[in-house]
Amino acid sequence: xxxxxxxxxxxxxxxxxxxxxxxxxxxxxxxxxxxxxxxxxxxxxxxxxxxxxxxxxxxxxxxxxxxxxxxxxxxxxxxxxxxxxxxxxxxxxxxxxxxxxxxxxxxxxxxxxxxxxxxxxxxxxxxxxxxxxxxxxxxxxxxxxxxxxxxxxxxxxxxxxxxxxxxxxxxxxxxxxxxxxxxxxxxxxxxxxxxxxxxxxxxxxxxxxxxxxxxxxxxxxxxxxxxxxxxxxxxxxxxxxxxxxxxxxxxxxxxxxxxxxxxxxxxxxxxxxxxxxxxxxxxxxxxxxxxxxxxxxxxxxxxxxxxxxxxxxxxxxxxxxxxxxxxxxxxxxxxxxxxxxxxxxxxxxxxxxxxxxxxxxxxxxxxxxxxxxxxxxxxxxxxxxxxxxxxxxxxxxxxxxxxxxxxxxxxxxxxxxxxxxxxxxxxxxxxxxxxxxxxxxxxxxxxxxxxxxxxxxxxxxxxxxxxxxxxxxxxxxxxxxxxxxxxxxxxxxxxxxxxxxxxxxxxxxxxxxxxxxxxx
Amino acid sequence: xxxxxxxxxxxxxxxxxxxxxxxxxxxxxxxxxxxxxxxxxxxxxxxxxxxxxxxxxxxxxxxxxxxxxxxxxxxxxxxxxxxxxxxxxxxxxxxxxxxxxxxxxxxxxxxxxxxxxxxxxxxxxxxxxxxxxxxxxxxxxxxxxxxxxxxxxxxxxxxxxxxxxxxxxxxxxxxxxxxxxxxxxxxxxxxxxxxxxxxxxxxxxxxxxxxxxxxxxxxxxxxxxxxxxxxxxxxxxxxxxxxxxxxxxxxxxxxxxxxxxxxxxxxxxxxxxxxxxxxxxxxxxxxxxxxxxxxxxxxxxxxxxxxxxxxxxxxx
Numbered sequence: 001x002x003x004x005x006x007x008x009x010x011x012x013x014x015x016x017x018x019x020x021x022x023x024x025x026x027x028x029x030x031x032x033x034x035x036x037x038x039x040x041x042x043x044x045x046x047x048x049x050x051x052x053x054x055x056x057x058x059x060x061x062x063x064x065x066x067x068x069x070x071x072x073x074x075x076x077x078x079x080x081x082x083x084x085x086x087x088x089x090x091x092x093x094x095x096x097x098x099x100x101x102x103x104x105x106x107x108x109x110x111x112x113x114x115x116x117x118x119x120x121x122x123x124x125x126x127x128x129x130x131x132x133x134x135x136x137x138x139x140x141x142x143x144x145x146x147x148x149x150x151x152x153x154x155x156x157x158x159x160x161x162x163x164x165x166x167x168x169x170x171x172x173x174x175x176x177x178x179x180x181x182x183x184x185x186x187x188x189x190x191x192x193x194x195x196x197x198x199x200x201x202x203x204x205x206x207x208x209x210x211x212x213x214x215x216x217x218x219x220x221x222x223x224x225x226x227x228x229x230x231x232x233x234x235x236x237x238x239x240x241x242x243x244x245x246x247x248x249x250x251x252x253x254x255x256x257x258x259x260x261x262x263x264x265x266x267x268x269x270x271x272x273x274x275x276x277x278x279x280x281x282x283x284x285x286x287x288x289x290x291x292x293x294x295x296x297x298x299x300x301x302x303x304x305x306x307x308x309x310x311x312x313x314x315x316x317x318x319x320x321x322x323x324x325x326x327x328x329x330x331x332x333x334x335x336x337x338x339x340x341x342x343x344x345x346x347x348x349x350x351x352x353x354x355x356x357x358x359x360x361x362x363x364x365x366x367x368x369x370x371x372x373x374x375x376x377x378x379x380x381x382x383x384x385x386x387x388x389x390x391x392x393x394x395x396x397x398x399x400x401x402x403x404x405x406x407x408x409x410x411x412x413x414x415x416x417x418x419x420x421x422x423x424x425x426x427x428x429x430x431x432x433x434x435x436x437x438x439x440x441x442x443x444x445x446x447x448x449x450x451x452x453x454x455x456x457x458x459x460x461x462x463x464x465x466x467x468x469x470x471x472x473x474x475x476x477x478x479x480x481x482x483x484x485x486x487x488x489x490x491x492x493x494x495x496x497x498x499x500x501x502x503x504x505x506x507x508x509x510x511x512x513x514x515x516x517x518x519x520x
Numbered sequence: 521x522x523x524x525x526x527x528x529x530x531x532x533x534x535x536x537x538x539x540x541x542x543x544x545x546x547x548x549x550x551x552x553x554x555x556x557x558x559x560x561x562x563x564x565x566x567x568x569x570x571x572x573x574x575x576x577x578x579x580x581x582x583x584x585x586x587x588x589x590x591x592x593x594x595x596x597x598x599x600x601x602x603x604x605x606x607x608x609x610x611x612x613x614x615x616x617x618x619x620x621x622x623x624x625x626x627x628x629x630x631x632x633x634x635x636x637x638x639x640x641x642x643x644x645x646x647x648x649x650x651x652x653x654x655x656x657x658x659x660x661x662x663x664x665x666x667x668x669x670x671x672x673x674x675x676x677x678x679x680x681x682x683x684x685x686x687x688x689x690x691x692x693x694x695x696x697x698x699x700x701x702x703x704x705x706x707x708x709x710x711x712x713x714x715x716x717x718x719x720x721x722x723x724x725x726x727x728x729x730x731x732x733x734x735x736x737x738x739x740x741x742x743x744x745x746x747x748x749x750x751x752x753x754x755x756x757x758x759x760x761x762x763x764x765x766x767x768x769x770x771x772x773x774x775x776x777x778x779x780x781x782x783x784x785x786x787x788x789x790x791x792x793x794x795x796x797x798x799x800x801x802x803x804x805x806x807x808x809x810x811x812x813x814x815x816x817x818x819x820x821x822x823x824x825x826x827x828x829x830x831x832x833x834x835x836x
């Protein structure tokens with residue numbers, strides 16, 4: 001018995017310091033899963049982009065909290081009248097974390113590494129976003145040490161926004177040459193935080209960059225930890241072992257908001273969740289049938305009942321945080337009577353049978369099974385028998401991005417998370433007939449020549465006012481054609497220790513701690 | 521004995537070959553294209569084609585299999601498609617974490633199981649026996665993720681005694697006591713089911729043994745109860761228990777993935793699940809091969825333990 005007491009005392013002594021060991025200038029972030037890579041040019045997932053963002057800059061940056069563009073590693077830029085040549089004037093005296101000076105050569109290296117198959121360092125990674133970001137680039141010219149010129153093949157208005165994406169981050173050429181394919185494990189950029197250590201499955205540690213061009217951050221250390229279980233992550237925040245977490249389970253949101261010492265921040269995301277019709281196949285080749293389904297589904301009930309405040313009702317295909325959003329376009333109200341009437345007009349007074357493909361989960365898919373079960377129930381009320389077929393995410397992607405619409409179900413669900421804050425990134429990419437799979441993401445196989453014309457024109461016009469008009473018009477036409485049932489825009493929700501001051505959520509979903517302070 | 525071990529080790533070859541064929545075919549026959557998952561939904565058709573070519577996914581399956589097998593034999597376990605790291609050091613490193621967790625759990629489960637099983641058997645139908653068996657029934661039925669979350673909330677959040685997730689404190693270099701503290705909750709969670717099975721096995725085996733003639737003889741000789749139980753009965757009762765413990769190691773290796781999930785334990789189970797979702801063929805194949813090999817070795821070890829426990833068993 002005495003031995004037991006001694007042992008317990010000993011253990012208590014061990015535990016006590018562990019609880020106190022937290023450092024005041026450190027932010028420990030609980031991520032949903034392990035980052036896959038820290039090479040910004042290779043990132044395709046949120047966990048990696050969140051863990052990597054602090055270490056890198058791009059020529060143009062998104063402003064804190066919005067997708068407005070502000071100077072980053074370029075202090076200013078000009079666009080030629082024909083919209084083909086972008087000249088960037090670079091910030092002087094900036095050094096990468098490894099001491100390499102930042103200059104025009106580094107910019108050229110960072111872009112060409114991704115797009116030129118003959119570049120000596122092209123084989124140091126797989127650059128999934130290269131074509132999306134730089135597909136329109138003809139050449140990158142170094143004018144002098146601090147001036148770089150990027151020439152496009154054709155005018156492409158969203159280009160500047162692309163230059164703020166993670167794939168446009170400027171990396172240290174010395175480090176890429178030194179580490180090769182292992183650069184993803186030894187990331188070197190110019191950002192406010194420097195890479196310290198990555199223990200796979202455990203954590204990524206970064207420390208503040210004392211030489212950061214915009215001033216050393218007050219937060220001295222940021223640790224990104226994958227904590228997979230939502231409940232465990234929340235419990236760790238409540239216990240003070242994590243300072244900042246993502247993905248609060250909807251059922252817990254209300255309780256977390258009331259917790260002492262913890263604050264919750266929300267922002268409607270650059271995201272849309274939607275039901276896709278196979279518009280080339282019966283019965284959904286008839287717009288009246290598509291409209292009927294739009295009327296038949298009570299979207300608000302799904303948002304309130306299932307998502308419980310983790311999403312806002314979509315009025316439109318475009319999320320309201322993206323410029324060019326047309327506030328006059330309204331989603332179809334819930335009106336089953338009208339739905340039945342339209343179905344009867346289209347020759348389906350007794351409804352019909354369709355298949356609805358649903359993934360079990362997936363990036364941006366929220367709660368697909370619960371949401372689709374509700375959709376199925378709403379459809380049955382107007383006589384449409386939808387048979388749900390469930391797939392695991394990887395399998396699902398394989399089934400929906402195919403060129404053969406005949407092989408696809410009549411309906412499936414999808415979500416889209418914006419990349420660069422440009423309306424083109426939603427409207428053209430998802431709804432232009434130039435973007436039919438497998439080359440693009442218009443899985444509805446939607447085609448309206450007038451919409452195509454508007455979207456193409458907006459793509460090559462550099463005047464933002466004119467582009468806004470074009471996009472607003474396109475949204476009206478698209479919503480009338482109803483190739484989708486837009487359901488919601490996912491709300492970004494984070495919870496953090498209330499001592500963290502000045503944090504702003506960003507529509508792209510990355511976390512930026514460089515301007516954050518910690519109240520003592 | 522030596523011949524037996526050699527024979528068993530030779531048997532490993534067909535077993536593991538079978539495992540490789542199985543793993544390889546399951547991974548490659550399941551739908552989902554690794555190139556598409558790897559490059560994300562925003563990749564172009566050309567990029568996908570190029571990557572498939574680079575990864576050798578365009579070649580016939582049997583060629584892919586033999587290439588992979590050949591590489592495995594020469595120590596080249598390939599590179600993880602998703603994590604872009606060498607598979608062998610990655611799976612070995614992660615397996616270490618799983619092995620620590622599993623071994624701690626099996627030790628805890630065996631100690632608890634054997635003690636409570638023995639107590640139950642010697643005090644059959646007493647309240648202690650009933651309570652022990654009730655607890656073991658509950659322990660067996662509790663799902664790992666539920667018990668895990670409950671323990672986290674109680675010992676981590678409410679009492680603040682123990683860390684809830686991870687293997688070491690964040691940002692620390694990690695020392696032994698830190699590891700022990702982080703081990704307590706996940707290993708208890710994982711041990712619960714196994715302890716229950718072992719307890720029940722020990723009890724029934726013990727009950728059988730204490731009714732044997734030689735125990736009656738021992739009693740008649742006037743030996744004390746504890747000598748009878750611990751020297752004569754337990755050792756003989758343990759043979760079926762050892763078998764069960766060996767099997768439990770297999771279950772725990774498989775079940776560890778759930779505990780690893782709940783406790784964010786950086787083990788191989790977690791790595792495998794992510795690998796499967798990403799269709800990361802080299803990673804999943806490597807992980808399963810390693811786990812299967814270790815399981816086969818544990819089985820061999822169990823068979824050898826019989827000899828120590830019961831000299832009547834001899835292998836030729």
